[in-house]
Amino acid sequence: FSSASSHDEL
């Protein structure tokens, strides 16, 4: 997955 959403990081 590689979403550009800002909240895909932990």
Add this chain to the structure above:
Amino acid sequence: MNIFRLAGDMTHLASVLVLLLKIHTIKSCAGVSLKTQELYALVFATRYLDIVTDFISVYNTVMKLIFLGSSFSIVWYIRHHRVVRRSYDKDQDTFRHYLLMIPCMLLALFVHEKFTFKEVMWTFSLYLEAVAILPQLVLLQRTRNIDNLTGQYVFLLGAYRGLYIFNWIYRYFTEPHFVHWITWIAGVVQTLLYADFFYYYFESWKNNVRLQLPA
């Protein structure tokens, strides 16, 4: 997902496992700051509000559950476990949480990307995570003879933050419009807080002596 991000997440996971290993196996939390652990529990609780509203990936959800579960169980262990709680250095771990929590909340209320409840809480979690290690660093400085597992725990946490910076640099160049100033500045500040610790960690490793931070 790039290699820096994955390595960062794995280092983060390893740090939590090292801490749980120490607490669960040795039944000791000597040198571990409850204040820092409580702040991390709050960081994850406020950051992962989206766990019920947005689905990103199985990986993302599982990792969020691990970080939430581990941070709250570490706090529970130190506060309530019959044996573990006796090893807690209560008199040394005196950092006052609210000195970090209140400024972070005020900053999040004024400096954020969107003024919504979830977004402000998420921003608060970024600011708070940046400084949450401070009680632990203060405690390390007061503790003579830092044991190996505690030293490794802090080292792995610092490595995780450093790897996230490489992840952002990579994403900036590979993903169009990947610009998140708040995340980046908070992340860089957080990583810089480890600089002093890293210096002494590598010195002790190079000279093969026990890790000790100067008072």
